[in-house]
Amino acid sequence: MSKTVSFCHVLAAAFAVALPGQLLAADIKIGEINSYSGLPAFTEPYRKGWQLAVEEINAKGGINGNKLVVIxxxxxxxxxxxxxAANELVSKEGVVMLTGAFFSHIGLALADFAAQKKIYYLAGEPLTDAIVWSKGNRYTFRLRPSNYMQAAMLAEEAAKLPVKKWATVAPNYEYGQSAVAVFKQLLSAKRPDVEWVxxxxxxxxxxxxxxxxxxxxATKPEAILNVTFGPDLVKFVREGNxxxxxxxxxxxSFLTGEPEYIDPLKAETPEGWLVTGYPWNGVDTPEHQAFLKAYQAKYNDYPRLGSVVGYALMQSAAEVLKKANxxxxxxxxAATKGLKVGTPFGEVTFRDxxxxxxxxxxxxxxxxxxxKGVMVDYSYRDGAKYLPSDDEVKKLRPQN
Known part of the structure; x- marks a missing residue:
């Protein structure tokens, strides 16, 4: 009997070696990296979101019958x-893909790591345009609407306003620099009379x-573009008020309507700012209502935008693995290019x-x-409508 068992084990091992990359009956491990101690207001709800998604994925049979495990x-x-962390996840834990990151400069570092190590990376939150354009690579994909996309949404509305003299305030790192640059570019294209003071x-x-x-x-602006967020936003609003x-x-203001950032402002929330955000208690689509019900049942709390990002990120990762088998x-x-994924905000496509x-x-x-601070007069803007043409993208993105 022992010889038979040993022979079967040898056969199984040989079979596994003969089919590299194929899904066998084993856990599938994904690596996830984020700034949990750096910005908990966003990343803690984000973690709850992806944990809920993993629980649902495994309850429905996992990845083609295999359990999904996130490290x-x-x-x-x-x-x-x-x-x-990425190196440890790949070399020691044996993860098959990397996901996550919050800050843009960290997302770029992980994208570069992915290209060097030839490992798949699905970025969730980093918003810099560089991650898919000027520094894009074949191993990196991104879920969140980029700086360009959000700037295009805001510039569309800002261009209708009678103001001409603009000042800007943004954190001095990749995200802030990128957001200001693209907003200025897009608004100036729509309104050549605008002056940046x-x-x-x-x-x-x-x-x-x-x-x-x-x-x-001191610059006497008629309008201000704000890109600060988190504790910096609270301080800026308080002093500005x-x-x-x-x-x-x-x-x-980029991001200010997200619960993570508007909730701490409470009654100090300035009225009438034009913002991007997430009015969680006013989105009544079936997809969002299903997500909201599941999230509240599990955590007895309302979701933040981070919750949606974490949830949709893991759902996307799972769909990639299922399609690739x-x-x-x-x-x-190959499986991600053109992939359609259901999210709490509706179906999205990962562009080839x-x-x-x-x-x-x-x-x-x-x-x-x-x-309390809230969003009013809001509408959902489909990200597909706020991306440049294929010809423009070819100029922005290196061939790789």
Whole structure:
């Protein structure tokens, strides 16, 4: 009997070697990296989102009968730590793909790692356009609507406003620089009469909000583009309110309508800002209602945008693996190109030409209701409608 068992084990091992990358009866391990200690307001709901998705995926049979397992690591908001974590996940844990990241410079570091190690990487949150265009590579795909996409949505509305003199404030790193540059490009194209009168570049997480507010006021703008978020946003709003910076001025603001960032503002939320965000309690589509019900049942809490991103990211990863029916990197890449995935915001497509998904965003205005910041007058903008043409993308993205 023991010889028979041993022979079967040898046969099984030989079979596994003979079919590299094919899905066998085993756990499928995905590596996940994020700035959990660096920005918990977003990443904690994000983790809850992907954990819910993994639970649902496995309850429905996993990946073609195999259990999906996620091994998660904290990058502490540092690119070097993210690359170290990625290396450990690939070399020691044997993950078949990498997912995640929040900050844009970390996403770029992981994309570069993916290209060097020839490992598939599905970025969730990093918003810089470079990750799919100027520094894009064949191993990297991105879920969230990019800076270009959100800037295009906001510029479309900002161009209708009668203001001409604009000032900007953004964190001085890849995300902030990219967001300001593309918004200026798109708005100026629509409104050649616009004048850019000043800009402020506070360090991420270390804004001197009083000095920034004074400097912006000194430029005498009619409108302000704000790209600060998290604790920096709270400080900026508080000082701006105190100093009357926003009175009589138009403010356009990336991300401010996301619960992660508008909730802490409470009654201090400025009214009438044009923002992108997520009005979670007002989205009544069947896809979102199913997600909301499941999320609230599991966590007894309402979702933030991070929750949606985490959930949709793991659903996307699972669909890639199912379609590929393999863990081979080249087959994962091929499976993602043109892949359609259901999300709480509806079906999205991962584009072949630049590996960007067509996930959209909500655009609306800020208001205060019952002492809380909320989004009003909002609508969902389909990401596919806010991407450049294929000819333009070919100029922006290297051939790889």
């Amino acid at each position: 998660s690591k904290d990058d502490a908001g540092k690119p070097a730590d993210a690359v170290t 000043g800009e402020q570049w506070p360090p991420q997480g270390k804004i001197d909000a009083g000095a920034v507010s004074e400097a912006l006021e 105190t100093r009357g910076l926003f009175q009589g001025k138009t403010v356009v 393999s863990t081979d990197t080249e087959k994962l890449i 030409i630049d590996h960007q998904s067509t996930l959209g965003a909500f655009v609306g205005k800020t208001a205060v209701k019952d002492g």
